[in-house]
Amino acid sequence: MANNSVKNIDSVIYHNVEDLFTVIGASEENIEKLVSAPYSYWRETFKQLIKKPLAIISLIVILLIVFFTIFGPMIKSYRVISNEDGLAEIFAPNQGWSNDHWFGTGGDKMNYYKGLDLWTVVWIGARLSLLLGLVVALIDTFLGILIGSLWGYFRGLDPIMIEIRNFVNNVPSLLLYFLLMAFLEPNFWTIVFLLTMFSWIGLAGFIRNQIIIIRNRDYNIASIALGSSAKAMITHNLLPYLISIIVTVVSTAIPAAVSSEVGLAFFGLSFSPAAGDITLGQVLTDATRAEWLSYPHLLIAPMIVLVPLTVTFFYIGLALADATDPKNHR
Amino acid sequence: MGVYLIGYTLIALTVLFVIFVQLVSRKAIFKNSVQMQRIFAHPLLNYSIKRIGSALFSILLAITATFFLIRLKSEGTQICEQAIATWKQLGNLQEMYCTSLKAQLGITENWFLDLLNYYYKILPFPKTVCNVSYVSTVIGNTTIYSISNQNCRNFILDLGTIFFLGGGNNGRFVLDVISEKMIISFRVGIIAVFVELLLGYPMGIMMAKNKDGVFDKIGKTYIITIDAIPGVAYYYIWMVVFATIGLPTIYSAGNVLTYLAPALTMGFTGMAGIALWVRRFMLDEFNADYVKFARAKGLGENRIMFIHVLRNAVVPLVRSVPAAILGALLGTFYIEKIYGIDGIGGLLVSSESSSDFFVLQGIIVISALISIISYLAGDIVTAIVDPRISFSKE
Numbered sequence: 001m002a003n004n005s006v007k008n009i010d011s012v013i014y015h016n017v018e019d020l021f022t023v024i025g026a027s028e029e030n031i032e033k034l035v036s037a038p039y040s041y042w043r044e045t046f047k048q049l050i051k052k053p054l055a056i057i058s059l060i061v062i063l064l065i066v067f068f069t070i071f072g073p074m075i076k077s078y079r080v081i082s083n084e085d086g087l088a089e090i091f092a093p094n095q096g097w098s099n100d101h102w103f104g105t106g107g108d109k110m111n112y113y114k115g116l117d118l119w120t121v122v123w124i125g126a127r128l129s130l131l132l133g134l135v136v137a138l139i140d141t142f143l144g145i146l147i148g149s150l151w152g153y154f155r156g157l158d159p160i161m162i163e164i165r166n167f168v169n170n171v172p173s174l175l176l177y178f179l180l181m182a183f184l185e186p187n188f189w190t191i192v193f194l195l196t197m198f199s200w201i202g203l204a205g206f207i208r209n210q211i212i213i214i215r216n217r218d219y220n221i222a223s224i225a226l227g228s229s230a231k232a233m234i235t236h237n238l239l240p241y242l243i244s245i246i247v248t249v250v251s252t253a254i255p256a257a258v259s260s261e262v263g264l265a266f267f268g269l270s271f272s273p274a275a276g277d278i279t280l281g282q283v284l285t286d287a288t289r290a291e292w293l294s295y296p297h298l299l300i301a302p303m304i305v306l307v308p309l310t311v312t313f314f315y316i317g318l319a320l321a322d323a324t325d326p327k328n329h330r
Numbered sequence: 331m332g333v334y335l336i337g338y339t340l341i342a343l344t345v346l347f348v349i350f351v352q353l354v355s356r357k358a359i360f361k362n363s364v365q366m367q368r369i370f371a372h373p374l375l376n377y378s379i380k381r382i383g384s385a386l387f388s389i390l391l392a393i394t395a396t397f398f399l400i401r402l403k404s405e406g407t408q409i410c411e412q413a414i415a416t417w418k419q420l421g422n423l424q425e426m427y428c429t430s431l432k433a434q435l436g437i438t439e440n441w442f443l444d445l446l447n448y449y450y451k452i453l454p455f456p457k458t459v460c461n462v463s464y465v466s467t468v469i470g471n472t473t474i475y476s477i478s479n480q481n482c483r484n485f486i487l488d489l490g491t492i493f494f495l496g497g498g499n500n501g502r503f504v505l506d507v508i509s510e511k512m513i514i515s516f517r518v519g520i521i522a523v524f525v526e527l528l529l530g531y532p533m534g535i536m537m538a539k540n541k542d543g544v545f546d547k548i549g550k551t552y553i554i555t556i557d558a559i560p561g562v563a564y565y566y567i568w569m570v571v572f573a574t575i576g577l578p579t580i581y582s583a584g585n586v587l588t589y590l591a592p593a594l595t596m597g598f599t600g601m602a603g604i605a606l607w608v609r610r611f612m613l614d615e616f617n618a619d620y621v622k623f624a625r626a627k628g629l630g631e632n633r634i635m636f637i638h639v640l641r642n643a644v645v646p647l648v649r650s651v652p653a654a655i656l657g658a659l660l661g662t663f664y665i666e667k668i669y670g671i672d673g674i675g676g677l678l679v680s681s682e683s684s685s686d687f688f689v690l691q692g693i694i695v696i697s698a699l700i701s702i703i704s705y706l707a708g709d710i711v712t713a714i715v716d717p718r719i720s721f722s723k724e
Contacts (some may be wrong), residue, residue, distance in 0.1 A: 166388040170698035173398060174663050176689065178682040179396065182403040259560035265678070266562045266664060284563060288668075292566075293573060299566060306563055313559035 041326070048323035055319040058312035065309050069130055076102060080116045080124065081276040088113040094192050095296050102328030103301040107290030110298070112273040113283060118301040125278040126305050128271070132188070134278070136195045136260075137253035143200040145246060148207025152215065161208075165201055173198050174267065181269045188277075191270060195260050203249060207242065214241055244324035246272050251317035256309035262306070282307050333484035337456030374713055377707060389695070390449070396694050397448065401441050404685040413701040436490065437687065452695055459503070469703075474663055488669040490688030491693060500594070504692040508677070512659045512696075515666065515673030518596070520591050525597025526604055534600060534608025539635060541613065549605060556602040565668055568595045581669045592669040593666025596662055600654070604647075611643040618642075645716045652707035656700050672680045 049055050078089045093108035093115040095101055103122055106113035113121050141267070151157045177194060184190040214220065220237050228237070239246075264270045265281030268290075273282050283302040292299040322328055348417045353359050355371040432438060451457070460482040489504035499507055537549040556564065572591040573579050581588045613620065616639065624634045658673075666675035674693065681689035 029662070059376075163388065163391060166385075167392050167395065170388060170392045170695055170701050172660070172663070172678070172697050175678055175682070175693065176396070176399075178678075179399045179403060191678075255558050259558075262560035262562050263664065281560070281562075284560075287568060289563075293570075296570075298572075303563055303567075307559055310558040310560065311555055314554060318554065 007195055014070055039329075041329075044329040045320075045323045049319060049330060052319050052323075055316060055323075057314045058319070061312045061315065065142055065305065065312075066130070068123055068305075072126075074120050074122045076117070078120045079119040080113075080120045080278070088116060091117065094298075096295070098295050103304070104295075104297040107287070107292070107295055107298050109290040110284050110286045111289060112289065118283075118297075121283055121303055122280070122301050125280045125283050125302070126309070128277060129261060129280040129306075130263055130309070132191065132195070133254040133257040135192055136199070136257035137250055139192065139196050140200050140203055140253050140257070141163050141246065141250050143196065144203030144249065145207055145239075145242075147200070148204035149203055149211055149238060149242075152208035152211025153230060153238070155302065161201075161204070165205060168198055168201050177264065177267070177269050186269070186271050188271075191261070191264070192263065193329045194269070195257055198258055199253070199260070200257065203253070206249070207245070210242055211238055244321060244326075247316050247324050248321040251315055255313040255317075258306070258310055333486075334456045337454075339487060341454065351375055351379060374709075378709070381709070389698045389702065391576075392694060392698050393448070393452070393691065394445065394608060396443055397691065398441065400685075400687055400690055401444075404687070427657060448691065450488075451490065454486050455485060456486055456491050457488060458482055459485050459491075487695075488549075489692035492686060504688045507689070508674070508692050508696055511672070512675050514583065514671065515661030515675070516595050518671060518673070519661055520655070521589055521593035522596035522600065523654045523658050525594060526600035529597065529649070530601040530604030531608055534605040535606060535612065535635070535640065537609045538612035538616075549609075553602045553606050556599060561599070562668075564599070565595050565665060568598065569668065579669065581671045583672075585682070592665050592671060595612060595669075598667055604650075607647055608643065612633055612639055615639045615642050645712065648715050649712050651706035652711055653701075653704035656704040656707070659700060660697055692707045 022119035080088050091101065091105045092252075093105055093110075095105040097104050101117050101119060106116045106118060106121070108114055123306045151161050176198075180194060180197075181190075184194070215238070220233065223233060223237055261270060261279055262281035262284060265279060270279060270281055270283075271277035273286070280302050284299070284306065287298040287302060290298050337623075351370050354366060357371075360366040360370075362366065412518055436444055438444055489507065489508070492499050492502050492507060494505055495553045512584070531574065533549060537546045540546055559567075569579055569591070572594070578585070578588045579591050581592060621634060621638060624638050629638075661671070661673040661675050663675035663678065665671070666673045667679070677689065678693055681693070
C-alpha cells in the first residue's frame with residue numbers, strides 16, 4: 001500500500017502531467033443540458049415514501065378504511081338508527097359472523113346496539129370518528145403551530161404559557177372533562193372543543209422547542225440584522241424548516257384524536273348514543289358491557305376497524321417524518 | 331395543642347431557613363465563610379426553593395379555576411334537601427339549620443369568601459377540624475335537633491368533609507377517604523412500576539444493542555402499536571390474553587393474584603415508553619468519543635454497553651422514576667374501571683356523579699401536590715445520579 005502511493009507521487013512528480021489524463025473533448029450540445037433532474041421537495045418526499053413497503057401497505061389500508069366508511073353501509077344496508085324514515089331493524093342478538101351480518105349482531109346486554117347489524121353500525125361509527133379525528137387534528141395543528149411559533153419567538157410569553165402547561169399537567173384531565181361536560185350539550189363541536197382543549201398545548205410546546213433550537217442559527221441572525229419583521233421571520237425562515245415536523249404532527253394527531261374519543265366514550269362523556277350519533281368509541285364501550293368473552297365478535301367488530309385505522313395513520317406519520325426530512329433526500 | 335406547637339414551629343423554621351438561604355446566597359451574611367457558602371449558597375438549594383414557590387402558585391391557580399367550575403356545576407342545594415329530608419319535624423327552623431350547616435362546611439352564597447376559606451384550609455397551618463353531624467335529643471314529648479361538632483381532629487392539610495358521596499362514606503374526612511383509596515391504587519400500581527422498569531430497561535438495551543436487527547424491529551412494532559391504539563382497546567386485548575391463560579381478571583382486594591392482571595396491563599403499557607427512550611438515549615451515546623476510546627482500548631462490547639453507555643444514558647431517564655412511583659398513588663382511571671378496582675379512579679367517577687365538592691377539589695389538590703413533588707424528586711435523583719452535578723461549588 002505505502003509503496004504504491006509513493007510510486008503514484010513519483011509519477012506525478014517525474015512525468016509529464018498530460019500523460020495522466022485523457023482529453024475527451026467538449027460537446028456543444030451537452031453543455032446546455034442539465035445532467036440531473038431539477039430538485040422538487042415534494043416529489044423527493046414522495047419518492048422516499050414509496051420506497052418503504054410498509055408505508056404503501058398502510059396507505060392502502062387507510063384508503064380501504066376510508067372507502068368502507070363512505071360505501072360500507074351501502075354495500076350491506078340495514079337501518080340501524082330510528083328516524084322519520086323508519087325504525088331500526090333489530091335481529092336476534094349475539095349472532096356471529098354470517099353472510100347476512102358480516103360483523104355479526106349486537107349482544108343482548110348492549111345498551112344501544114342490541115340486535116343491530118354490527119357491520120353497518122361500525123362503519124357509520126367510523127365515519128364520525130374519522131371526521132372527528134380529522135377536524136380535531138387540523139384545529140390542534142393550527143393552534144399548536146400558531147401559538148407554538150409565537151411562544152418560541154417571543155420569550156415574554158414563557159411565564160403565561162408555562163403556567164397553562166402546569167395547569168394541564170397538574171389537574172387530571174378526566175376530571176376536567178367531567179366538570180366541563182356538566183355544562184356542555186354533547187354535540188360535534190363540544191366534543192371537538194373538549195378534545196382540542198388539552199392536546200394543543202403539548203403540540204405548541206413541541207413546536208416552541210424546535211423554534212428555540214433553530215432561532216439562533218446564523219441565517220436567522222443574518223435576517224434579523226437585515227431588518228426582517230417578526231412575521232417574515234416566522235413565515236419565511238422558521239416555518240419552512242418545520243414543514244416536516246408539521247406534516248408528521250398532523251398525521252399522528254389524527255389517531256391520537258380518535259383514541260381520545262374512545263377514552264371519552266368509555267366514561268360516557270362522548271356523543272349521546274340515544275340521539276343516534278354513533279362513534280367507534282361508543283361501539284367499543286357498549287361491547288364491553290356485553291358478554292364479550294362468550295361472544296368475542298362483539299369486541300372484534302369495533303377493534304377490526306379501530307386498530308388498523310390508528311396504527312396505519314401513526315405509521316404513516318413516522319414514515320412521513322423520515323421522508324419529509326431534506327437530509328434524507330437524494 | 332401539641333400539633334399546633336409542632337406545626338407552627340415547622341412553619342417558622344421553614345420561613346427562617348428560606349430567608350437564611352437567600353441572605354447567604356446574596357452574600358449578605360457569612361461572606362467569607364467558605365463552608366457556609368458551600369452548603370447554603372448551593373445552586374440546587376436555591377433552585378429547589380424557587381421551584382417550590384412557583385409550584386405552589388401553580389397549585390393555587392389550578393384550585394381556583396376548578397373551584398369555580400365545580401361551584402358552577404352544583405350550588406350545594408343538595409345539602410339543604412338532605413337536611414330537610416332528615417329534619418322533617420323542624421318546620422320553620424329547617425332553613426336556619428340548613429344555612430348554618432352550609433356555612434360550617436364552607437358553602438355559602440359568597441363564592442369568593444368560600445374560596446378564601448378553602449385556601450385557608452389547604453395552607454399548611456395546623457388547625458382543628460370537626461365533623462359536622464346532627465344530633466337529636468328527646469326531651470319529654472319533643473325532639474330537639476342540633477348540629478354538633480364531633481370527631482374533632484388536628485390537620486395540617488384539611489380537605490373538608492364528605493357530604494354526598496354515599497357508600498357509607500358520608501360524614502368522613504376527605505383526606506381519610508382519599509388516602510384509603512390511594513393505598514388501594516398504590517398496591518396495584520407499584521407492581522406495575524416494577525414490571526415496567528424491570529422489563530422496559532432490558533428491552534431498550536436489547537433494542538439498542540442490535541439496532542435494525544430482528545429484536546429491534548419487533549420492539550419498534552410493539553412500541554408503535556402501543557402508541558397508536560386507543561388505551562381502552564389495548565387494555566381489553568390484554569384482558570383477553572390474561573383470561574385465556576387463566577389469570578383472574580376480576581379484582582378482589584383480598585387476593586393478591588388478582589392484582590396481577592391489571593398491574594401487568596399497566597406495566598406492559600409503560601414498558602413501551604421506557605424502552606423507546608432507553609433505546610434513543612443509548613444510541614445517542616454510542617457516537618460519543620468515550621465509547622470510541624473504550625473500543626480502541628479493547629474493551630468488550632458488553633462492558634462498554636453496561637459500564638460506560640448505560641450509566642450515561644440513564645441520567646436523563648431516572649428523572650421519571652419518582653414520577654412513576656408517586657403516580658402509582660393515583661392509579662390509572664381506565665384500568666381501575668375495567669378491572670373494577672375501587673381506587674382513586676372510582677372515587678373520581680363517583681364523586682363527580684354525586685357532585686361532592688370537597689372530594690373533587692381534594693383529588694385536584696392531591697394530584698397537583700403529587701405531580702409537583704415528583705418533579706422535585708426527579709431533580710434531586712438526577713443530581714444524585716449525575717456526578718457532573720456536584721454538591722460542592724467550584
